[in-house]
Amino acid sequence: MTAALDYFLMSWLDPHLMFLTAAGTFAGIYIGAIPGLSVTMAVSILISFTFKWDMNSALAVISGIYLGGVYGGSRSAILLNIPGAPSAVATGMDGYPLAKRGEAGAAIGLTTVVSVFGGFIGILALAAAAPLVSELALKFAPRDYLLLAMWGILLVGSLSGDSLAKGIFAGAIGVLIGMVGLDPMTAEPRFTFGTVTLTAGISYIAAMIGFFGVAEVLVQLHELHIKAVRQDVSKILPSFGLIRKYLPLATRTSALGVVVGALPGAGGDIAALMAYDHAKRTVKNPSRPFGQGAYEGLVAPESANNAAVGGAYIPMLTLGIPGDAVTAVIIGAMYIHGLKPGPMLMIETPHLFWFQVGSLALANIFLLIFGLTGIRIFAKIVEAPKPILLPLILVLSAVGAYAINNNPADVYWMLGFGVFGYFLKMYGFQVGPVILGIILGPLMDRSFRQAMISAGEDPVQFAGEFLTSPLSAAILAALVLSMASQSSWWRKLRGKRDMHEPLARELEDSASAGNV
Amino acid sequence: MSTRRQRLPGELAFTVLLLALSLFMVWQAYEISGFSSITSAGVFPLAATATMVVAMLRILVPALRAPAEPAAAGESRTEHFVRRLVPGALVLFTLATAAYMFALERIGFVASSYAFLVVSMFLLGSRRLGLNLVVSAVALAVIYVVFRTVFEVVLPTGSLLQGVLK
Numbered sequence: 001m002t003a004a005l006d007y008f009l010m011s012w013l014d015p016h017l018m019f020l021t022a023a024g025t026f027a028g029i030y031i032g033a034i035p036g037l038s039v040t041m042a043v044s045i046l047i048s049f050t051f052k053w054d055m056n057s058a059l060a061v062i063s064g065i066y067l068g069g070v071y072g073g074s075r076s077a078i079l080l081n082i083p084g085a086p087s088a089v090a091t092g093m094d095g096y097p098l099a100k101r102g103e104a105g106a107a108i109g110l111t112t113v114v115s116v117f118g119g120f121i122g123i124l125a126l127a128a129a130a131p132l133v134s135e136l137a138l139k140f141a142p143r144d145y146l147l148l149a150m151w152g153i154l155l156v157g158s159l160s161g162d163s164l165a166k167g168i169f170a171g172a173i174g175v176l177i178g179m180v181g182l183d184p185m186t187a188e189p190r191f192t193f194g195t196v197t198l199t200a201g202i203s204y205i206a207a208m209i210g211f212f213g214v215a216e217v218l219v220q221l222h223e224l225h226i227k228a229v230r231q232d233v234s235k236i237l238p239s240f241g242l243i244r245k246y247l248p249l250a251t252r253t254s255a256l257g258v259v260v261g262a263l264p265g266a267g268g269d270i271a272a273l274m275a276y277d278h279a280k281r282t283v284k285n286p287s288r289p290f291g292q293g294a295y296e297g298l299v300a301p302e303s304a305n306n307a308a309v310g311g312a313y314i315p316m317l318t319l320g321i322p323g324d325a326v327t328a329v330i331i332g333a334m335y336i337h338g339l340k341p342g343p344m345l346m347i348e349t350p351h352l353f354w355f356q357v358g359s360l361a362l363a364n365i366f367l368l369i370f371g372l373t374g375i376r377i378f379a380k381i382v383e384a385p386k387p388i389l390l391p392l393i394l395v396l397s398a399v400g401a402y403a404i405n406n407n408p409a410d411v412y413w414m415l416g417f418g419v420f421g422y423f424l425k426m427y428g429f430q431v432g433p434v435i436l437g438i439i440l441g442p443l444m445d446r447s448f449r450q451a452m453i454s455a456g457e458d459p460v461q462f463a464g465e466f467l468t469s470p471l472s473a474a475i476l477a478a479l480v481l482s483m484a485s486q487s488s489w490w491r492k493l494r495g496k497r498d499m500h501e502p503l504a505r506e507l508e509d510s511a512s513a514g515n516v
Numbered sequence: 517m518s519t520r521r522q523r524l525p526g527e528l529a530f531t532v533l534l535l536a537l538s539l540f541m542v543w544q545a546y547e548i549s550g551f552s553s554i555t556s557a558g559v560f561p562l563a564a565t566a567t568m569v570v571a572m573l574r575i576l577v578p579a580l581r582a583p584a585e586p587a588a589a590g591e592s593r594t595e596h597f598v599r600r601l602v603p604g605a606l607v608l609f610t611l612a613t614a615a616y617m618f619a620l621e622r623i624g625f626v627a628s629s630y631a632f633l634v635v636s637m638f639l640l641g642s643r644r645l646g647l648n649l650v651v652s653a654v655a656l657a658v659i660y661v662v663f664r665t666v667f668e669v670v671l672p673t674g675s676l677l678q679g680v681l682k
Binding site: 048049050052053163165166168169172173175176179183185186188189190191193214218221222224385386387388390391392394395396398399402403406408411412415419423426427441444445448449452453457459 | 527541558563633648
């Protein structure tokens with residue numbers, strides 16, 4: 001236990017790590033806030049810059065950027081009515097009306113406090129649940145991993161984008177990209193077209209930067225000039241009474257955020273929209289009607305999306321299955337540092353786990369400090385003109401793709417994936433499932449073959465085991481249920497009390513606005 | 517769900533193209549090891565590519581049914597496609613990016629990045645040339661210092677001007 005505490009406090013006591021966490025959080029707030037920069041983009045690019053660092057330093061920066069970025073989007077949603085990140089789409093619905101009433105300062109203050117509150121709930125859940133989940137995970141058979149990975153891709157594919165089929169296609173093409181190269185089990189070439197260069201596979205870093213960096217920049221070219229509205233941001237510190245009043249709601253929506261974040265594939269953006277929906281359905285007397293500046297409309301999504309961060313780390317650290325697109329990228333980072341996220345990670349390197357929890361907690365404290373200060377300069381930076389910003393992102397992307405292997409070919413791959421991703425996005429596909437597919441594809445392939453071999457290569461036996469093993473049956477049931485709840489007949493069954501339709505529409509809007 | 521959406525110009529062609537790609541990949545997946553065994557290297561690729569084909573068919577049907585986004589008055593189909601998907605600035609910017617990547621290896625990071633930044637800022641509509649020159653120089657200086665000191669990243673030095681420009 002004392003050892004765990006030591007590791008937990010590592011980033012708190014080492015000035016270097018503390019500085020990195022603070023810098024990451026600070027940068028994250030701005031990255032999240034500036035429309036056109038996303039956390040996924042930033043983390044993808046950062047991976048290749050930090051691969052020479054030791055793992056702790058890299059994780060400290062990434063934790064800060066992740067937490068800061070999820071929060072930062074809310075500021076531009078409130079001040080400019082442009083969600084800086086998809087997780088802030090719901091925040092703008094009541095945040096911007098509040099700003100128009102001259103309460104931008106109060107809105108930002110309250111948002112900051114509930115974000116930090118949600119963040120702590122998420123971190124607590126991570127600290128409490130991950131050790132249990134990883135013990136359970138030791139009992140997982142290969143077929144369970146296969147199911148979990150499929151569930152993750154299906155979830156992210158169904159909850160975002162405009163159709164499940166498009167999500168599945170995106171996931172499958174990601175799996176395909178992930179399998180290019182020599183088969184790790186038999187060394188047979190797969191999709192190499194007889195070339196030598198492809199036998200080593202396609203760099204997933206180049207793919208990530210292409211899909212999340214270059215493609216995003218190209219989509220942003222459609223909206224180069226968005227006018228910002230100046231807001232009054234004088235009074236920021238919210239009163240204690242105001243916070244206490246919304247604590248019960250924030251607790252409920254944080255719990256919701258943790259659960260959604262922990263589901264493989266579903267992250268803060270979905271958690272925020274579900275929390276907003278939850279608040280709308282359960283709060284009887286909001287401070288103002290929803291959509292016209294209700295404080296509840298800020299509290300719910302903002303506590304949920306930060307709580308989802310801790311939640312998303314749970315499956316990532318215990319199962320090696322990313323909780324959302326950012327954790328998919330972080331898994332990529334861990335691979336580069338020679339770590340294998342999964343149940344053995346907690347057993348072999350418990351220090352890494354407690355360090356991660358500690359740096360997230362520290363980042364959350366920095367979030368409170370930075371969140372309540374420096375708002376005046378903030379507006380200026382967020383208004384950075386895109387004609388200047390976008391070329392800079394491209395330079396960073398190019399160097400990021402190059403730096404990982406010092407291989408110029410990776411830069412061309414990045415551009416190719418960027419252009420492909422641009423067309424995918426424009427035609428209503430999501431790129432999140434592609435990345436999940438790339439990361440999870442090899443795991444699924446290996447799990448499938450191991451499961452099939454252990455079933456004596458008998459397909460009937462193989463299929464039967466999904467039902468006879470209680471654990472597999474439970475995961476399968478969860479998968480089928482969550483998919484069925486998305487289908488049209490389920491919606492008809494539930495009648496008008498429908499939640500995912502507006503949710504899907506919101507996400508689609510945010511996707512078409514190019515903010516994903 | 518997607519029937520609500522209007523079909524963008526080029527969407528059908530893109531869908532058909534992806535379907536063709538998926539079918540081609542099924543064939544490629546089959547080529548890996550055929551149906552030699554249920555745990556062979558080719559089975560999972562076959563499953564993934566077959567999934568792509570099925571999903572693409574499910575995408576094609578609503579795409580066919582969806583109403584096409586109306587073009588502006590007096591606009592040809594090509595003009596519509598260009599305006600919505602590949603406007604001039606986007607094409608030029610992509611070409612500039614490709615040229616930048618080509619130059620990166622040859623004339624090195626600093627020179628190629630500087631040229632790319634100045635040119636693409638201008639392309640994207642930032643017409644104050646003096647400002648572009650200064651912003652690019654400052655940003656590049658910051659990036660260079662941060663990369664070399666904080667991240668210790670090796671930047672391409674360029675084969676043509678080795679030693680002259682780093």
